[in-house]
Amino acid sequence: MKRLLLLFQIICWSILSVNGQNNNEEIRIIAIGAHPDDADIRFGGTAALFAEMGHKVKFLAITSGDAGHQNTGGGALARIRRNEANKAGEILGVEYEVLSNHDAELTPELHIRHDIIRKIREWEADIVVTHRPVDYHPDHRNTAILVQDAAYLVIVPNVVPDTPPLDTNPLFIYVEDHFQKPNPFKKDIAVIIDDVIEKKIDAMSAHNTQMFEWLPWTRGISLEEIPRDSQGKKKFLENELKRRFPEKKAFDEEGVQAIRKWYPSSSINRINHVEFFEICEYGRQPTDAEITKLFPMLKTKK
Amino acid sequence: MKNVIIIFLFLIIGFTTTAQEKENKPLRIIAIGAHPDDCDFKFGGTAALFSEMGHKVKFLTLTNGDAGHQNMGGGVLGNRRRKEANKAGKILGVEYEVLDNHDGELLPSLEVRNQVIRKIREWNADIVLGLRPNDYHPDHRNAGIIVQDAAYLVIVPNVAPDTPALKKNPVFFYMNDNFQKPYPFSRDVAVVIDKVMNKKIQALAAHESQMFEWGPWTNGVKTETIPENSEERLEWLNNKYNGRREFNQTELNAIKTWYPSLDISGVKNAEFFELCEYGYQPKKEELAQLFPMLNRKNN
Numbered sequence: 001m002k003r004l005l006l007l008f009q010i011i012c013w014s015i016l017s018v019n020g021q022n023n024n025e026e027i028r029i030i031a032i033g034a035h036p037d038d039a040d041i042r043f044g045g046t047a048a049l050f051a052e053m054g055h056k057v058k059f060l061a062i063t064s065g066d067a068g069h070q071n072t073g074g075g076a077l078a079r080i081r082r083n084e085a086n087k088a089g090e091i092l093g094v095e096y097e098v099l100s101n102h103d104a105e106l107t108p109e110l111h112i113r114h115d116i117i118r119k120i121r122e123w124e125a126d127i128v129v130t131h132r133p134v135d136y137h138p139d140h141r142n143t144a145i146l147v148q149d150a151a152y153l154v155i156v157p158n159v160v161p162d163t164p165p166l167d168t169n170p171l172f173i174y175v176e177d178h179f180q181k182p183n184p185f186k187k188d189i190a191v192i193i194d195d196v197i198e199k200k201i202d203a204m205s206a207h208n209t210q211m212f213e214w215l216p217w218t219r220g221i222s223l224e225e226i227p228r229d230s231q232g233k234k235k236f237l238e239n240e241l242k243r244r245f246p247e248k249k250a251f252d253e254e255g256v257q258a259i260r261k262w263y264p265s266s267s268i269n270r271i272n273h274v275e276f277f278e279i280c281e282y283g284r285q286p287t288d289a290e291i292t293k294l295f296p297m298l299k300t301k302k
Numbered sequence: 303m304k305n306v307i308i309i310f311l312f313l314i315i316g317f318t319t320t321a322q323e324k325e326n327k328p329l330r331i332i333a334i335g336a337h338p339d340d341c342d343f344k345f346g347g348t349a350a351l352f353s354e355m356g357h358k359v360k361f362l363t364l365t366n367g368d369a370g371h372q373n374m375g376g377g378v379l380g381n382r383r384r385k386e387a388n389k390a391g392k393i394l395g396v397e398y399e400v401l402d403n404h405d406g407e408l409l410p411s412l413e414v415r416n417q418v419i420r421k422i423r424e425w426n427a428d429i430v431l432g433l434r435p436n437d438y439h440p441d442h443r444n445a446g447i448i449v450q451d452a453a454y455l456v457i458v459p460n461v462a463p464d465t466p467a468l469k470k471n472p473v474f475f476y477m478n479d480n481f482q483k484p485y486p487f488s489r490d491v492a493v494v495i496d497k498v499m500n501k502k503i504q505a506l507a508a509h510e511s512q513m514f515e516w517g518p519w520t521n522g523v524k525t526e527t528i529p530e531n532s533e534e535r536l537e538w539l540n541n542k543y544n545g546r547r548e549f550n551q552t553e554l555n556a557i558k559t560w561y562p563s564l565d566i567s568g569v570k571n572a573e574f575f576e577l578c579e580y581g582y583q584p585k586k587e588e589l590a591q592l593f594p595m596l597n598r599k600n601n
Contacts, residue, residue: 066460067458067460067461068458068460069460070459073459073460073463074460077460103460104455104458104460104461105412107410107411107412134579136453136454136579136580137454137455138415138450138451138454138455179579180579181484181485181488181579182484182485183484183485218457218458220469220470
């Protein structure tokens with residue numbers, strides 16, 4: 001009997017301590033984009049929320065972005081973009097690393113897959129964020145393939161044996177896009193980012209060469225049309241965000257359902273900015289309860 | 303007052319000329335296949351219609367087809383097929399270019415991607431047609447990936463900087479296939495080609511090594527059953543391809559959409575195209591401008 005009690009006590013302790021650990025546990029997120037600014041545009045708000053709650057977020061750009069400009073390029077452009085990325089990272093409270101693979105030339109090669117496996121392991125990631133393998137830019141598609149290929153292999157010790165493997169496969173999620181084939185983006189998780197939208201837009205503004213020079217140029221917008229003062233620039237970017245995902249203004253049915261699911265008591269009409277995520281089938285497959293643990297901002301939002 | 307009238311006149315003239323320019327400027331189309339004959343099969347009729355209307359069409363094949371024969375191969379076959387392709391191009395009224403990558407070995411490498419980016423730019427294409435990345439031949443799948451990868455990058459000046467970038471992303475389409483996974487071909491555009499079916503058959507016949515030697519061989523057709531003189535060969539090919547396939551429901555629907563006043567029971571041959579999500583996304587009325595043979599007055 002005494003022994004049974006002791007056993008019972010031990011079990012209680014261990015349950016308590018595991019719970020206790022979970023409550024304080026730091027969540028570690030790595031968001032992997034093709035270019036410096038991709039993670040900011042599609043995950044910047046959620047990243048800022050994680051960071052404000054004390055969790056650790058890292059943005060990793062697989063290419064240096066050295067092709068993304070009409071008047072400059074190569075190493076000179078890459079240096080500018082690395083600086084912009086660091087500035088954006090500071091605003092969001094995340095670490096920003098930019099690899100030196102050439103922009104517009106990314107292919108799903110083993111050595112880059114291995115780099116990504118190392119980065120995910122070194123960050124001890126609980127959540128890995130990336131593009132879907134369908135998107136308008138081949139670098140986005142190839143980044144998605146590379147990150148998908150790292151899922152599972154991050155736990156295999158014989159793969160990249162110089163870097164200790166993770167104990168468990170992280171949760172892999174995709175950022176939103178509007179492509180329909182072979183299947184449309186699925187809004188599995190919704191994160192309301194209205195509280196940090198200023199930060200997100202400031203971080204996007206930090207990518208000055210992209211937001212106010214290159215991207216407008218690709219869309220035939222002349223430089224004169226772009227506001228020069230910071231207030232006007234912010235307004236411009238806010239409109240850009242709405243243009244990119246028009247449903248952000250009036251959410252589509254799937255969006256509304258996703259918001260209701262994760263914020264049951266919220267009133268849709270008062271929500272302006274949401275980031276949606278799709279769960280990748282190749283990583284850990286979480287229950288809804290596990291998702292609220294991994295995305296603690298979902299619990300705190302009234 | 304006089305001044306105002308003059309300005310007004312100038313404005314009118316300005317408007318009409320831009321409208322005319324828009325209307326008269328020939329469209330520039332480039333169709334990109336893996337082997338010499340791919341574009342002919344899937345786009346030959348529509349290409350002939352474009353060409354007859356004064357638009358500029360180019361066929362580009364990413365391999366020289368140097369593996370497509372049971373008894374010959376290599377550079378000899380590559381050059382034979384290049385000649386056949388040029389002959390077919392003349393019949394359809396299109397330019398035909400055959401790149402020298404090896405048949406059966408096409409990979410979506412950066413080198414080939416950049417070749418394609420240059421060709422699209424040099425042609426100053428409004429429309430690019432490619433294959434879907436699911437098809438029976440790995441060269442077709444890889445050709446599909448390569449063309450998709452060129453979409454968007456054709457407007458990026460830092461990519462292949464030796465060739466000036468296009469100002470605008472062209473509209474990209476896929477040429478028809480019947481594969482179902484991961485999703486079946488979506489017949490976004492249908493073009494009835496009965497008027498030019500003879501030309502298409504003649505263009506196919508120009509690919510002698512394929513139509514009368516290699517193709518039949520892969521299907522177990524005995525050489526003795528294939529006619530030798532060119533008239534009989536044309537008829538043989540005509541029997542094989544002209545109106546021999548019944549349209550399924552999705553094909554019929556696509557034809558009805560684009561030819562609302564046409565008696566469908568009379569249609570024997572059509573070609574179908576799927577809009578690719580990675581190029582410029584045209585509205586429905588823009589689609590009709592891109593395929594001017596679809597305008598009712600031209601039907």
